[in-house]
Every structure is written in structure tokens, then in C-alpha cells.
Amino acid sequence: MVKKFVGFFNKQKKFEEDIMENGIRYSSFYGDSFHRLMKNRMAMFCALVLVLLILVAIFAPLIAPYDPAYQDYSAVLQEPSSAHLLGTDEYGRDILSRIIYGSRVSISIGIVAQIVASIVGVALGSLAGYYGGVIDSVISRIMEIFQAFPDLIFAMAIMTFLGKGVINLFIALGLLTWVRTARMIRGSVMQLKEKEYIEASKVSGASTYWIIMKGLIPNCLSTIIVLVTLGIPNAIMYEASLSFLGIGIQPPTPSWGNMISAAQTFISYRPLYSIMPGVAIMITVIAFNIFGDGLRDALDPKLKA
Numbered sequence: 001m002v003k004k005f006v007g008f009f010n011k012q013k014k015f016e017e018d019i020m021e022n023g024i025r026y027s028s029f030y031g032d033s034f035h036r037l038m039k040n041r042m043a044m045f046c047a048l049v050l051v052l053l054i055l056v057a058i059f060a061p062l063i064a065p066y067d068p069a070y071q072d073y074s075a076v077l078q079e080p081s082s083a084h085l086l087g088t089d090e091y092g093r094d095i096l097s098r099i100i101y102g103s104r105v106s107i108s109i110g111i112v113a114q115i116v117a118s119i120v121g122v123a124l125g126s127l128a129g130y131y132g133g134v135i136d137s138v139i140s141r142i143m144e145i146f147q148a149f150p151d152l153i154f155a156m157a158i159m160t161f162l163g164k165g166v167i168n169l170f171i172a173l174g175l176l177t178w179v180r181t182a183r184m185i186r187g188s189v190m191q192l193k194e195k196e197y198i199e200a201s202k203v204s205g206a207s208t209y210w211i212i213m214k215g216l217i218p219n220c221l222s223t224i225i226v227l228v229t230l231g232i233p234n235a236i237m238y239e240a241s242l243s244f245l246g247i248g249i250q251p252p253t254p255s256w257g258n259m260i261s262a263a264q265t266f267i268s269y270r271p272l273y274s275i276m277p278g279v280a281i282m283i284t285v286i287a288f289n290i291f292g293d294g295l296r297d298a299l300d301p302k303l304k305a
Contacts (some may be wrong), residue, residue, distance in 0.1 A: 005163040006113060025133075026216050026238025029110050032044060033222070033298045033299045034298070036297070036298040037294060037295060037298035038295070040070065040294040040298065042290055042294065043290060043291050043293070043295065043298075044294075046286075046288075046290040046294070047291050047293040049283065049287040050199065050284075050287050050288065050291060053103055053107065053283075053284060054107060054165055054224055055104050055194075057103040057104040057108070060100050060101050060104055062105070063100055064094075064096070064097040064101060065085075065094060065096065065097055066093070066094040066097040066101045067097070067101075068093060068094070068097045068098045068101040068252075068254045069093065069245065069252045069254075070092075070093060070094075071091040071092050071093055072088070072093070073091070073092050074092065075088050075092040076088065076089075076090060076091065076092045077089065077090055077266060077273075078092075079270075080272065082098055084096070086099070086272055086276055087270065087272055087273065088257075089262065089263070089273060090255060090262070090265075090266065095259075095272070095273060095274075095276065097254075098254035098259060099254070099256070099259070099276055099277055099280055101254045102254040102255050102256045102259060102277065102280065103256075103280065103284075105166075105239070105249055105253065105254065105255045105256075106236045106239060106240065106255070106256055106280075106281070106284065107232075107235070107236070107240045107284070109166070109169060109173065109235060110232040110233065110236040110239070110288075111177075112173075112174075113169075113170055113174045113177065113197065113231075113232075113233060113235040113239075114175035114177065114227075114228045114231045114232050114235060115174075115228075116171065116174025116175075116178070117173075117174045117175075117176075117177040117178040117181055117231060118178075118181055118224060118227070118228055120174065120175070120178040120181075120182070121177075121178040121179070121180070121181025121182040121184075121185060121227075122181060122182075122185050122217060122220070122224060124139050124143075124178070124182045125139075125143075125181065125182035125183065125184065125185030125186040125189065126185055126186075126189050126216060126217060126220075127139065127212075128140060128182070128186045128189075129185065129186040129187065129188070129189030129190040129216075130189055130193055130208070130211075130216065130267040131211055132190075136186075139182070139186075140186075143179045143183065145183055145200055146175070146178075146179050147179055151176055151238065152238065152241055152242075154239075155172050155173065155176050155238055155242060156245070156247060157236035157262065158175060158176070158243065159170040159172050159242060159247045159248070160172070160247065162259055164248075166246060166249065169239060169242065169248055169249070172242075173235045173238055173239065176238065176291070177231050177234060178201050180227065180231070181224070181227050181231075184223055184227060185217075185220055185223065185224070188219075188220045188223055189212075189216050192215075192216050192220070193216065197215065198211060198215055198216070207255065222299040225295065225299065226295055226296045226299060227290065227293060227295075229291060229292035229295050230288070230292035230293075232288050232297070233284065233285040233286075233288035233289050233292075236281065236284060236285055236288075237281070237285060239255070239257060240255070240256050240257035240260070240281055241257065242257065243255040243256075243257025243258040243261065244257040244258065244260055244261045245261075246258075256277040256278075256280050256281050257277075257281075259273075259274075259277040260274050260277050263277070
């Protein structure tokens with residue numbers, strides 16, 4: 001055990017010396033990663049887009065020109081004008097206002113669904129990776145069952161069973177995406193539990209809870225961050241799909257998915273009605289994906305300069 005620790009600290013010392021020789025002096029792994037992320041212009045541009053989208057969602061009551069649920073039957077299906085920049089829908093509601101408020105639904109559902117998926121995935125993945133054996137086999141079989149069904153059909157089945165509603169949508173999308181998180185965390189934990197510092201923790205009498213919560217999960221944090229960032233756009237797409245099919249967010253609550261669904265009848269002569277919610281989905285999903293890719297590259301130790 002002493003030889004292992006001596007070898008480990010010698011390697012660490014050599015690594016630090018190599019860093020100093022190459023002129024790299026960052027205070028931490030995350031400081032180094034942030035520096036690399038800042039050099040990725042496309043990722044930073046997408047980060048700016050996401051910040052703007054989040055601000056629009058937060059301050060929607062101040063930004064939206066109209067109440068998204070207000071129906072003006074004297075202004076039904078109007079073309080874009082100074083009063084209604086993107087026109088109105090079949091109930092005279094302002095389309096721009098509904099798109100702005102729809103960002104609240106899509107972004108909040110994407111984030112909350114990934115929080116649910118991360119909690120379930122990290123918990124089960126950590127247990128499977130750390131204990132192995134029967135526990136690993138049982139959890140792995142559960143993951144295989146969840147992966148046996150197409151994602152959208154599985155989400156539709158959960159929503160049909162639970163019923164319509166925002167809370168049920170959070171649960172459905174969280175259950176839909178936890179498997180990928182669990183698999184990644186399981187693999188990381190299986191590698192980390194063989195490290196010297198984990199062996200030292202066991203020898204010193206640390207509890208299993210302490211080892212998992214303090215020794216293993218913090219070292220999986222970069223993986224979790226990337227999974228959450230890349231999982232949010234998937235959740236947004238699933239929410240839009242479910243709302244489009246009529247089993248997600250229900251009118252009159254504005255959602256980009258149910259707006260596209262309602263606009264199908266009028267697409268031939270009011271194309272902006274369906275195009276603009278689709279553009280909003282496209283911008284949000286692309287921004288999250290590109291930023292997630294940049295974040296993954298920045299947090300990958302193999303790409304260190």
C-alpha cells in the first residue's frame with residue numbers, strides 16, 4: 001500500500017512539473033476546462049444564446065407585448081403588423097407572446113426532466129458500479145428493460161398511464177432519459193473504485209455512503225454536467241413531440257409543440273404561425289447541443305493543451 005501511494009504521488013509530482021514546463025498554470029481542473037471552453041467561439045456564442053433564452057423565459061411577463069391567453073376575436077388570424085409582429089392565431093391571441101411564454105415551458109421542462117434523470121441515474125449507476133455482483137445485474141436488467149422500447153412510444157405510454165399534466169410530464173421525461181446517465185456513471189464508478197484514494201478510504205474505515213458521496217460522485221461531476229447539458233435538448237424535443245400529439249402541455253398554456261399542432265390547419269395561408277415555434281425549437285436545441293459538445297471537449301482531460 002505504501003509503495004502504491006509513493007508511486008501515485010511521484011506521478012502527480014511529475015504531472016505538475018510537466019505542466020509548469022509547458023507554461024500552463026491553471027489553479028484547477030475546472031479552471032483549465034473553463035479556459036479551453038472560452039477559446040471555443042461557437043460554444044461561447046451558443047452559451048450567449050442560451051443565456052438570452054433563459055432571460056426571455058424568466059422575464060416573459062415584462063417582454064411579451066400581450067397576455068398569451070388573451071383572446072381577441074376581432075383580430076383572428078391576422079397577418080404580421082405593428083400591433084402583432086408575428087400575427088395572431090385562430091383565437092386572436094398574439095403569436096409572439098405565446099412563443100415567448102412557450103420558452104418558459106420548454107426550458108423548464110428540459111431542465112427539470114434532466115434533474116430527475118440525473119438523480120435517478122447517478123443513484124442507480126453509482127450503486128451498480130460500486131457494489132457489482134447481484135446489485136449490478138439487477139440494475140442492469142432494469143436499464144435494459146427501459147431501453148427495450150422506442151423513446152417516444154415509451155414516453156407516450158407513461159403519459160397515458162399517469163395522465164396529462166406538467167408534473168407527470170416531468171416524471172415521464174425523467175424516466176425516459178435516466179438510463180444513459182446510469183450507464184455512464186456506472187462505468188466511471190467501476191474505474192474510480194480501483195483507485196488508490198478509494199482503497200485508502202476503505203482501509204481508514206470510511207463508510208460506503210461517504211466513499212460514494214465524497215469520493216466517487218464528485219469525480220464524476222464533469223460527466224454529469226455534460227450529460228445534463230446534452231440531455232436538455234432531447235427533453236425539449238420530446239416535450240414538443242408529446243404536446244404536438246396532444247398528450248403533453250394542454251391548451252391554453254402556450255407550448256411550442258401544441259402551437260405547431262394547432263397551426264397545421266392554417267399552414268397554407270398563415271405559415272408563420274407554425275414556422276416560428278419550430279424556429280424557436282430549432283434555435284434552442286442547436287444551441288444546447290453545440291454548447292454541450294464544447295463543454296464535453298473542454299472537460300475531456302485527453303484534450304488538455
